[in-house]
Amino acid sequence: MTSMTVTAGPFAGQKPGTSGLRKKTAQFRAPHYLECFVQAIFEAIDAPGKVLVLGGDGRFFGREAAAVILRMAAANGVARVILGQGGLLSTPAASHLIRLNGADGGIILSASHNPGGETGDFGVKYNIANGGPAPEAVTAAIHAASETLTGYRISDAPAPDLDRLGETLLDGMVVQVVDPVLDYAELMERLFDFPAIARMIAGGFTLRFDAMCAVTGPYAVEILERRLGAAPGSVVNAVPLPDFGGMHPDPNPTWASDLYERMMSPEGPDFGAASDGDGDRNMVLGRGIYVTPSDSLAVLAAHAHLAPGYSGGIKGIARSMPTSTAADRVAEALGIEAHETPTGWKFFGTLLDAGRATICGEESFGTGSDHVREKDGLWAVLLWLNILAATGQGVDALLAAHWRRFGRVFYSRHDYEALPVAQAEAVMAELRGQLDSLPGRSAGGLRIVAADDFAYADPVDGSVTTGQGLRVLFEGGARFVLRLSGTGTEGATLRLYLEWPCNDPDQFETETRTMLAPVIAAAEALAGIARHTGRTEPDVIT
Numbered sequence: 001m002t003s004m005t006v007t008a009g010p011f012a013g014q015k016p017g018t019s020g021l022r023k024k025t026a027q028f029r030a031p032h033y034l035e036c037f038v039q040a041i042f043e044a045i046d047a048p049g050k051v052l053v054l055g056g057d058g059r060f061f062g063r064e065a066a067a068v069i070l071r072m073a074a075a076n077g078v079a080r081v082i083l084g085q086g087g088l089l090s091t092p093a094a095s096h097l098i099r100l101n102g103a104d105g106g107i108i109l110s111a112s113h114n115p116g117g118e119t120g121d122f123g124v125k126y127n128i129a130n131g132g133p134a135p136e137a138v139t140a141a142i143h144a145a146s147e148t149l150t151g152y153r154i155s156d157a158p159a160p161d162l163d164r165l166g167e168t169l170l171d172g173m174v175v176q177v178v179d180p181v182l183d184y185a186e187l188m189e190r191l192f193d194f195p196a197i198a199r200m201i202a203g204g205f206t207l208r209f210d211a212m213c214a215v216t217g218p219y220a221v222e223i224l225e226r227r228l229g230a231a232p233g234s235v236v237n238a239v240p241l242p243d244f245g246g247m248h249p250d251p252n253p254t255w256a257s258d259l260y261e262r263m264m265s266p267e268g269p270d271f272g273a274a275s276d277g278d279g280d281r282n283m284v285l286g287r288g289i290y291v292t293p294s295d296s297l298a299v300l301a302a303h304a305h306l307a308p309g310y311s312g313g314i315k316g317i318a319r320s321m322p323t324s325t326a327a328d329r330v331a332e333a334l335g336i337e338a339h340e341t342p343t344g345w346k347f348f349g350t351l352l353d354a355g356r357a358t359i360c361g362e363e364s365f366g367t368g369s370d371h372v373r374e375k376d377g378l379w380a381v382l383l384w385l386n387i388l389a390a391t392g393q394g395v396d397a398l399l400a401a402h403w404r405r406f407g408r409v410f411y412s413r414h415d416y417e418a419l420p421v422a423q424a425e426a427v428m429a430e431l432r433g434q435l436d437s438l439p440g441r442s443a444g445g446l447r448i449v450a451a452d453d454f455a456y457a458d459p460v461d462g463s464v465t466t467g468q469g470l471r472v473l474f475e476g477g478a479r480f481v482l483r484l485s486g487t488g489t490e491g492a493t494l495r496l497y498l499e500w501p502c503n504d505p506d507q508f509e510t511e512t513r514t515m516l517a518p519v520i521a522a523a524e525a526l527a528g529i530a531r532h533t534g535r536t537e538p539d540v541i542t
Helices: 027-028 031-046 062-075 091-099 136-148 182-190 194-202 216-227 257-263 295-306 325-333 346-353 375-392 397-407 423-434 512-528 529-533
Strands: 003-007 023-024 051-056 080-088 104-111 121-127 151-155 166-170 172-178 207-210 271-275 282-285 289-291 316-320 335-342 359-362 366-369 408-419 447-454 468-473 478-485 492-501
Touching: 003 062, 023 172, 027 031, 027 121, 031 062, 031 121, 031 136, 051 062, 051 091, 051 207, 051 346, 062 080, 062 104, 062 151, 062 166, 062 172, 080 091, 091 104, 091 121, 104 136, 121 136, 121 423, 136 172, 182 216, 182 375, 194 375, 207 216, 207 257, 207 359, 216 375, 257 271, 257 282, 257 289, 271 397, 271 529, 282 375, 282 397, 289 295, 289 316, 289 397, 295 316, 295 359, 295 366, 295 397, 295 408, 316 325, 316 346, 325 335, 325 397, 325 408, 325 423, 335 346, 346 359, 366 375, 375 397, 375 492, 408 468, 408 512, 408 529, 423 468, 423 478, 423 492, 423 512, 423 529, 447 512, 468 512, 492 512, 512 529
Parallel strands: 051 080, 051 104, 080 172, 207 271, 316 335, 316 359
Antiparallel strands: 003 151, 023 121, 104 121, 166 172, 271 282, 282 289, 359 366, 408 492, 447 468, 468 478, 478 492
16 A cells, blocks of 8 residues: 555645634635645654554544544655544544653544534644643644645555554554543542442442533543443433534533533533533533633632642642632632633643643633643532542532632623624624723723723743633722634624623522623723623523
């Protein structure tokens, strides 16, 4: 068998974003499109001799793409590819395999929480040797290669059986097919007190985990049901399906509404959680209570020492800029570093590698730690269970105690999805044009003390990232943030983040929208979302 060069490309628009390149599945299936982008990756990383990890979330076209990438890897001189059986690997499990095997990097086939299926979305992301998403220097090199290549190299040999465990050769390249769950499950067992969690469950504690027909199902069944003893069927929608069973695999109250409604019922289980398409996000609930991702980050950071893997304490907390400041309060109380970064897990990588952060989180339902270099949905669920087992408290009591100690930061995110790009940009432009003149003015009855377009200087490598979201800060600590999301594949998604800190225990049970009403009014007065878009309500509220 030999490799051949196919003349094709370049294709415009193959610029990786925060989470790689995401397009409609039909675009990736177009002749030569996937191949040209993968060739750009191989050009950018100098592929000959490299060891790579490969896998994805099981969405439509994933198996076919994995087979193509194996054949291309062989033709480009890659030495070894470690492949999740059947092409499956959750994103955190892929990060762990990269680190565990000392691989040079990995290719993850996923569009995360975006819908799958033939008419859905697909994505390709490259992770570097630390297991984390490629930094901007690498994604820029991939983009540059995509603009100049005139073809791609591929073996004319068929890809090996993706389901057969063990090693085979493909044109001299080793293909190692591994159990996608085993190494990850063993890592979780080292980090958490599985016997204590199992005792809690055996004592009558009930849980429900919605895998949303996505990749986390096999991981959750193995860990929650088989290793921890949760009742069979505690993990629902556990079989990964190419179209996610028609679900939108985004773990929030809108798209995981069945779980949410069940947990709000008096007959609901003690604990509920959901994960997304590729397993890196999580939603956590107790009976009758929803935990915002910002509160979840703060609670996990405050109690991480109760888990064996973090018994020595944590070194720092990092959060994305739009995430609430609840975690900052924890960092201050613990006397550790607090970091505010742009949105995108890659910005946590240098902090984690330098030992300046241990727990990281984003308001978009992503939480993780230095055990991998990705957010990790099931990890967050297990840390919650470890904390509940160690304290003997329910979710509601634990959250109430946390607020009494640190205060409550009321928080919400409003998403306006699939907007015409011109409308979304008009909203951003109107607010951006006022930033310099806002301090000292009032809006919604609130006095503005600062306004800017967020820029970040990495304290480890000195890199500077600008234009990361428009911030308006009010007297007393309230604020709103406005930014365009980079995770969609159709139109534009405008995200409005709203925050109101509160130290009065008598107000902790107030309805969130009531507390945020002045900030909502201020945002509308300054940015004119309804006026520009015609939308009087967001599509999704989290």
